[in-house]
Amino acid sequence: MKELTRKRILVTGGAGFLGSHLCERLVAQGHDVLCVDNFYTGSKDNIAHLLDCANFELMRHDVTFPLYVEVDQIYNLACPASPIHYQHDPVQTTKTSVHGAINMLGLAKRVKARIFQASTSEVYGDALVHPQREDYWGHVNPIGPRSCYDEGKRCAETLFMDYHRQHGLSIRIARIFNTYGPRMHPADGRVVSNFMMQALRGEPLTLYGDGTQTRSFCYVDDMVGAFILLMNCADDPGGPVNLGNPHEVSMREIAMRIVALTGSTSPLETRPLPADDPWHRQPDISAATRLLGWRPDTSLDEGLLRTARYFRARIAASQQPLPQAGAGASVESAP
Ligand code: NAD
Ligand code: UDP
Numbered sequence: 001m002k003e004l005t006r007k008r009i010l011v012t013g014g015a016g017f018l019g020s021h022l023c024e025r026l027v028a029q030g031h032d033v034l035c036v037d038n039f040y041t042g043s044k045d046n047i048a049h050l051l052d053c054a055n056f057e058l059m060r061h062d063v064t065f066p067l068y069v070e071v072d073q074i075y076n077l078a079c080p081a082s083p084i085h086y087q088h089d090p091v092q093t094t095k096t097s098v099h100g101a102i103n104m105l106g107l108a109k110r111v112k113a114r115i116f117q118a119s120t121s122e123v124y125g126d127a128l129v130h131p132q133r134e135d136y137w138g139h140v141n142p143i144g145p146r147s148c149y150d151e152g153k154r155c156a157e158t159l160f161m162d163y164h165r166q167h168g169l170s171i172r173i174a175r176i177f178n179t180y181g182p183r184m185h186p187a188d189g190r191v192v193s194n195f196m197m198q199a200l201r202g203e204p205l206t207l208y209g210d211g212t213q214t215r216s217f218c219y220v221d222d223m224v225g226a227f228i229l230l231m232n233c234a235d236d237p238g239g240p241v242n243l244g245n246p247h248e249v250s251m252r253e254i255a256m257r258i259v260a261l262t263g264s265t266s267p268l269e270t271r272p273l274p275a276d277d278p279w280h281r282q283p284d285i286s287a288a289t290r291l292l293g294w295r296p297d298t299s300l301d302e303g304l305l306r307t308a309r310y311f312r313a314r315i316a317a318s319q320q321p322l323p324q325a326g327a328g329a330s331v332e333s334a335p
Pocket of ligand 1: 012013016017018039043063077082100119177180
């Protein structure tokens with residue numbers, strides 16, 4: 001890669017689900033990648049295959065503390081993303097979103113780097129507009145159990161926009177809709193990982209509510225491709241951009257698809273709907289398509305098949321006898 005196009009790129013949360021795929025893609029493109037993570041929900045196993053690459057570096061660091069490095073671009077992904085993880089220590093979740101954004105924006109300002117924020121469809125809350133477009137301001141409970149995440153991410157968006165207006169910082173904000181794929185944490189409580197693990201173990205699938213609530217699921221490879229396009233697009237988007245797959249499904253439907261494609265005999269078992277669980281969610285991605293020429297192209301069935309392969313392999317690995325001390329292999333444990 002030419003020195004002019006080769007960039008020094010910081011990925012915070014780089015040892016997590018999306019971050020590890022992003023690091024992998026950027027390393028393959030020949031960039032110098034610095035992965036920063038405090039391993040709160042991420043894991044070294046997610047990036048173990050990159051550790052021997054000369055253009056990859058790993059740093060244990062918590063983004064709620066200032067960071068002094070020299071880079072050309074910053075992808076700010078550090079933040080627990082699944083409801084059980086972000087609700088486990090809600091104060092820390094808000095700190096990670098808000099203090100983390102302030103620290104990374106301060107870094108970007110000092111080194112004049114372009115900075116990308118992993119925002120979320122949760123900024124729309126339990127949306128009253130469907131599908132959700134970027135100009136919808138949302139319907140968020142500011143004091144409920146999801147608020148630490150929703151309001152933290154909303155405040156981070158405010159900070160990004162103000163650093164842009166006040167300091168002329170070059171920013172990109174992606175509003176990410178539900179994304180799934182290999183390296184999701186098997187115990188993160190998200191619907192795809194829960195249903196996969198339950199189906200593969202022959203346990204009942206835990207359907208919350210009556211299962212008519214909907215989400216729109218994007219496969220990880222499609223999403224990571226959009227991150228890089230958005231970061232590098234020449235035109236200023238002028239604000240946040242929705243990224244996701246508009247194919248909307250109910251939770252009952254995705255449960256039945258997962259049972260069918262894993263060949264499982266697991267029954268569905270209903271459980272109470274969690275507080276403030278959004279009813280319907282579907283991205284309007286016309287801005288992303290116009291700006292980036294991007295549309296996701298992995299079908300739900302294909303993406304779920306690839307994800308099932310990953311979870312099957314993990315279950316098989318966890319059932320193997322532990323390696324002898326010093327043998328080098330590791331079996332990841334759930335937190
Ligand atoms: P993840 O939990 O797998 O990854 C988050 C990573 O951030 C982990 O490696 C974790 O250890 C790290 N982290 C958390 N707090 C940190 C801190 N204070 N300092 C340094 N590192 C810290 O989640 P993910 O699904 O990969 O999500 C990545 C980003 O994308 C998050 O910001 C999330 O809000 C956003 N997002 C994800 C989805 C999705 O469906 N996966 C949807 C919307 C938004
Ligand atoms: N859900 C479910 N069973 C589970 C986990 C989740 O029915 O075992 C539902 C949950 O109530 C929500 C949807 O699946 O309606 C998506 O949940 P997830 O936590 O994956 O993402 P989010 O709610 O943040 O979009």
